[in-house]
Amino acid sequence: MTRFSHLAPVAIGLSLCLAVHPVMAGTLEDLYSSQTIVNGKYEKNRQSGFKRCLDAVLVRVSGDQRLPAKPEMTALRDKAGTFVASFHYRDRMEGIPNHDDQGTYDRPHNLYCQYKPADVDPVLASLGSRPWLTERPRLVVFLATERGTTHYALDAEDDRG
Structure with a gap:
């Protein structure tokens, strides 16, 4: 019997209860x-x-994790920038001065890309897919951990997590 086998029935019951309540994928702007x-x-x-x-x-947008492995993606990636409607950066080391000879090329940045449905949806169609704009099932994660001899399930309300 595993350390947290007593949690399995509770976890399964909770995940089944929560998974039957679909949620929206977010706004179109977030999705794209x-x-x-x-x-x-x-x-x-x-x-x-x-x-x-x-x-x-x-x-x-599609919910299909197999798309990046499709052979057609090679040609699409070569022109990936043409599908981007807008982009911006955020310096991950914002507020930290450059070190000696460090140039801005060495600094990590978050690159944020925004797309238009009119540009992405035809790409999905060319890959045999389509946008999944309806409600999606909620994902529930139960994570148990151990810290030394202490074993517990992580909880957003718990200071240990």
Whole structure:
């Protein structure tokens, strides 16, 4: 018997109760956006970030995690920037001065990409998919941990978590 086997019936019961109540995927603006981490604001880094963001937004909008593995994605990634409606950066080291010879190319940035449904939906169709804009099932995660000899389930209300 595992350490937390007594929690299994409770966890299964709670996850079944919560999973039957679908939730909205968020606003269209949230759904058609993605972000990644890039090193600096240079074009080369931006283009690689656009590729990662395209993968992420296609999975987010469709709910199909198999899309990035499709062979057609290679050609789509090559023109990933053409699908981006707008983008902006946030310096992850904001407020920390550059060190000696460190240039801004060394600083990590969050790259935020926003897409328009009119640009992304045809891409999904070309991949044999479509947007999933209806309610989605709620995801419930139960995480048990141990700290030394103490074992407990993590809880948002618990100071230990």
